[in-house]
Amino acid sequence: MPKKSKSKKEKRPALLEACQELFDTTDLYEVIGVRREATPQEVKKGYHKRSLTVHPDRVGPEEKEVATKKFQTLGKIYTILSDKEKRAVYDETGDFGEDDDVLDQDKDWCEYWRLLFPKVTVKDIEEFEKKYKGSADELADLKTAYIDAEGDMDIIMDSVLCSTPEDEERFTQILQDLTKDKELPEFKAFTKESKKKKSARQRRAAAEAEEASEEAKRLKLDDTDASLTALIQKRNKSRAARDDSFFANLRAKYAQPQKGKKKKK
Template structure:
């Protein structure tokens, strides 16, 4: 199955720009940032053992797309003809590309962790760190105050982290590092989103616990 077929199967699009939420004139720093975000969401280290096979395939697909968009020749070919070079390579399921070099998947994952998110090696050091707080802050702003969005887009978080994330968010609001949810929604206090113990959102005024 070709890379674009896999894009359609797993990401419901054959448009690699749309997949990474990019414009066609996206610059290298934008491509890297978007790739980092997307690959983090499907990284095999972040899913249950039963989901690792699919996550690994998705991760490989994103790697190939990143290779295309960061190579002027491959990108020009895709932009002009809508195809990706070297489709059907027999080793494509075993290899990935990192910094312009084809490497075995295990080695690629190792390099990815070191380059994009070294904290993936040390969850215990990441949780509660300044890096996690910064990631929560960014996700809060990107997600317009949504706790669900924060949990989905921050490393290591799941539904059980809802109450802890809520406390972190409320503290940042008190410190005026981020605006309250009403800044995004325009809703009155009694309608603002607050997570319950399952990490879901309900309509209450958020207060620091």
């Protein structure tokens, strides 16, 4: 990326200083985890996925200050990369002009974030699950999980969206067929998995299912965003990494670009 020549006395823009301090890079694309050629929708998904991990409501009190700074910085980056003209200037010169909109420390970035991304309710998740299970998307995710986990079914079951213990037999058969047909490599972790390891996984799954059921009863879970948020917050305490992956990907699928009234689904 071409950079504007700067004098030694010229200060680096405050946003880039924040990027360096908080994310160890001054490349705006790198901060949100997308390539420079990313489409506007990919930029939005990248911002959404990264901001989910530092949302102030999703971290503990001891991490809240740093998370808030990161969340604000990501919002400022998105205001640049989502603006066609500002992005073009940044791509060409490495500069973007820190106007009041970008620098406004009092801007409600949480409200800005909520306006960009629709809420996901329990009903949304159920509808998504019906379409996802048995789809080409699920198969692609299963293959990727198998390769990344090198055949470890513990990781595979945690990685594939919407997976439940009832899906394990189906996943196993699919993977066995794919390895037999040489579409996937064979991994000992998969082909030689011990009965003890499989039983332990099934016991954990049963315990988690019971815990989730009890928690849903305690929260009187219904089809509202408030109930879903309460359940997410509860689950985050014990299964943060898995939940972050699940909800980041699920919300990203729902985070469609805002369209004018002329275009309705």
